[in-house]
Amino acid sequence: MTDNVFEKMAARYDSEERKNLANVIVQAVRKELSDSQSKSLLDYGSGTGLVSLNLTDLVESVLLVDSSKEMTEVAKGKIMRDAIANAEVLHSDFTDETPKIKADIIMMSLVLLHIPDTDKILQELFDILNEDGKLIIVDFDKKEEISHPKVHNGFVHDELKEKLSEVGFKSTEIKTFHHGENIFMRQDASMFIASSIK
Numbered sequence: 001m002t003d004n005v006f007e008k009m010a011a012r013y014d015s016e017e018r019k020n021l022a023n024v025i026v027q028a029v030r031k032e033l034s035d036s037q038s039k040s041l042l043d044y045g046s047g048t049g050l051v052s053l054n055l056t057d058l059v060e061s062v063l064l065v066d067s068s069k070e071m072t073e074v075a076k077g078k079i080m081r082d083a084i085a086n087a088e089v090l091h092s093d094f095t096d097e098t099p100k101i102k103a104d105i106i107m108m109s110l111v112l113l114h115i116p117d118t119d120k121i122l123q124e125l126f127d128i129l130n131e132d133g134k135l136i137i138v139d140f141d142k143k144e145e146i147s148h149p150k151v152h153n154g155f156v157h158d159e160l161k162e163k164l165s166e167v168g169f170k171s172t173e174i175k176t177f178h179h180g181e182n183i184f185m186r187q188d189a190s191m192f193i194a195s196s197i198k
């Protein structure tokens, strides 16, 4: 739904601020990917690949999926420039139609807040995951002061945990891992990482 915004942002998405925040996320996600050398990773809402193109050494393959064609083009350019052999891009929006693909691990970094129907996307991602697969979500903790018609103002841990359980995940660990200044709509905020097992 935010396609137009992101289409226009793609070419200038990689600002110093976004790269710095992505590096913090990379460090948190890398801890979740130990013993994943034989696993396929799907990065849903990958953007320009600021996060998952820094994870390719830890997994067998990475598929970067985004509903913005321009974002996937920027990511593809980086994959070609750096000759990354185990990464590919896919232009797709699973809230419209989900392709018949499977993944061992799915990650979403700062994407869930942009998708209106949280239950639907969680269900689609659950279905794509292989048995015992893992869903890693990085997003903002609930920030009541923020109000935007198209963006969730963060998430409450227990409420998200409940949704993940209803979708079918058998367990979820969730924790706040970073507090930062001006990181959520120019306001100070904190980010959580949730790790759910199918």
Ligand SMILES: C[S@@+](CC[C@H](N)C(=O)[O-])C[C@H]1O[C@@H](n2cnc3c(N)ncnc32)[C@H](O)[C@@H]1O
Binding pocket: 001, 002, 003, 006, 007, 022, 044, 045, 046, 047, 048, 049, 050, 051, 065, 066, 067, 068, 071, 092, 093, 094, 095, 108, 109, 110, 111, 114, 115
């Ligand atoms: C804030 S950016 C995060 C990019 C990247 N994950 C990162 O952490 O650097 C959100 C991304 O989600 C994508 N997005 C938004 N809604 C989406 C949807 N329904 N399906 C797939 N991607 C979506 C946008 O195009 C954008 O690239």
